[in-house]
Amino acid sequence: MELSQRVSGIFSERFGGHGDMFASAGRINLIGEHTDYNGGFVFPGAIDKTIVAEIRANGTGVVRVFSIDCDEYAQFGLGEKDKPAQPWARYIFGVCREIIKAGGKAAGFDAAFAGDIPLGAGLSSSAALESCFAFALNEIFNDGAVDKFRLALIGQATEHNYCGVNCGIMDQFASVFGRKDNLIRLDCRSLEYKYFPFDPIGYSLLLIDSLVKHQLSDSPYNKRRESCERVAARLGIDTLRDATPEMLDAVKNDISDEDYRRARFVIGEKERVLDVCDALEAGDYERVGRDMYDTHEGLSKDYEVSCEELDFLNHLARKSGVTGSRIMGGGFGGCTVNLVRNEIVDRFKETVRVGYSARYGFEPKFYDVVISDGARRLN
Ligand code: GLA
16 A cells, blocks of 8 residues: 555544645765765755655644554653653654744644655665654645755754754755755755756666664764864864865874874765766766765775675675665665666676675665655645
């Protein structure tokens, strides 16, 4: 059954009648990792894995939400200070509080939601949940008056203030601004963005989920950000966006080797995003792929956000002649994103299935993704 039908059926069972339907999406990022909180460039797009919610104002100050996938119910007052016990409900709680903080309105509502974005796979299911509810509350209580960037920032603030992840803006941005068949290059310093039609004829985007659960809260993710901020402070600049390899080398002896390597990756990654955009415009997918492999190397060796399983998936991709492959998202588990010539997709999947299960005792998961729309109203 379609996701929206399921949600709609359960909404009417629990709350009676119907509300408005909204959806938002998970994201991929072709290149530009750990650059968003450094004022650099990212290049994400929303995907055809979504969260669907049915929502209706209930005329009270109380929010009543049912998570169909977790089979759990949560309820909280809009004036309450304490976070709900269920981790998934904190995202919704955070969005309600942050939209009010941003000058928007929110009142009580009933909601049921479900999704098909794999959890902990680095596809930003949490950003999808945040942007789905931020978008919906904007439509229901604010007549769409809160601008889209603000909605993304509300999602990001929810991560910072209620979920313990000091993330950048990429995931929420992609999930709010995503457009079918387009990747979006975002300059995270000026917040200027540009849509790039993405239709790599003869190639597919394949995600391979290592099934190593990635979890960013309390993870070394926040530590990576601190390293970058230390180096920027040492260089006397706001973010590493303004650093060059020469500037970094000039302070090499004043910073730790670890901080040096973190910054080296970020500075190189900034150039790779711009190079990939040029290569895409020229239809040069081989160059896109080379940059993806370089990013993987940097994320693995310098930024150290890989793990054995992701490195092994990357190794299998190289060995199989895959055009480009790299860790995607925050790292510490989750997926690799692979740019694969169509004629070798099946063979590559088989090589991975056999090689990965021989080594780890289980098969990874494959997701073929289509670049799709982000947050939207469904009815
Ligand atoms: C996570 C964060 C993003 C970004 C990526 C790494 O997905 O939520 O803000 O920093 O990691 O590029």
